[in-house]
Amino acid sequence: MDATQSCYRAITRTNMTILDADNRCFQLGAEHHHDAMLTSIGDELENQFVKDLAREKNPTFDFVMLGAFGRSNNGDKWQWMDGTPFVYQNWDRGMPFGKRALAVLVMNRRGKWINHYADRILSQYNAVAVCKFRL
Template sequence: MMNFNQFFIFSLLPLVINAQCDPGAIYSPERNKCYQYHTIDEDFKTAESICENSNGHLISVHTAIDNTYFAQQAQKNLYNGLVWLGANADSPVLSNPDNWKWMDKTPFNYQNYQSGQPSVLGSSACMVFNASTGKWLTPSCQNSYPFICASDPVNTVQTTCAPQKANKCPSRYAWLEETNACYKLVSSKKNFTEANAACKQEGAELASIHSKLENDFLVEMSTTSANSSIPSGHSFVYIGLVYLQNKWQWTDGSESEHYRNWAVGEPNYLNREFWTVLMPDPCRADYNPTGTQWNNIENMEQRAFICKKPAN
């Protein structure tokens, strides 16, 4: 039985709240939100669908402070161009704030339009902001831009007298206990050579995969929930498997014969398709139906890649 002294000591322990975000998202303690920065261009509907797949929405902006924050973060994590905000108009009268709705259902109580905006584009207008200026514009919802997703973190509460362990993974990396490794999805259009160099630049390698569990973890990290009847050829995710000296090898030098998850008919064209991608979005009933399989391709630009490094 716990005596009084033990209870008193336990009651004085600090309450620790750990905020957990999806892999690759950045936690903002000031806002208690998780933000995922997507560098791939998508139309408004697709971008919002990707955010909803992570239990979130495209970002909403309600103050000048928030607007400046997102502009700075977009410059840091995306680029200096146009970025989707989570507002669309349900009327062609775009100058009336009552005709604009945020996807997260919060009030449309702040605007920061660029001179000459909002423009009259009919009923399909959606909102973007210029990351370099923070100013808002109202293009067609069919246009394609990078975007930012916002979601609520999962807060876990713990009380313990033991010191907290240091983070096992660097910022924006996700830890998988079974492999004791850290993984980072980078949504950036690059070919294999560029993706491989980007991972190495931060002390990582393109991801190697050695089990169904690890494969499923990376699929969950990189799926977009987009509907895909036939692979487009540029919508996949690079992993570190390459065909060299008549055999498949992982770029991190790990054992390469144990696990494979090729789609039906793959690998093929081994005279020119030396690089491997994960296809995290289902294709057809007879080809990659579950969105978990691999394809070998030429060294062409894809939408994302996954870096992997050992945990601390």
């Protein structure tokens, strides 16, 4: 548990898509009688915590699946799925890119954020998803 009054769990599965990951978070939350979905990130400490949790689950991960989506290339049209204000941002250099297609948010090994087109398969990568349980 952290200052957000939340618990976290990192999950992996072969050929997991963002939708699969979010559904699994929802199932895990229901099993424990809490709301759960892919994590939002509110500040630098939470970003580091999520990166470290993913690394503990899978030291060789390529991406961490996060719970945000957007369409804008300047970061101002992004939303966290859980309704957390999209204030803190940690975009990698040159990110986000593109304007038209719906994109999802992933974190790279350095803890920087990258947008990834939602219609492209993320399951080809060595990905970890992090669920956030609201207590």
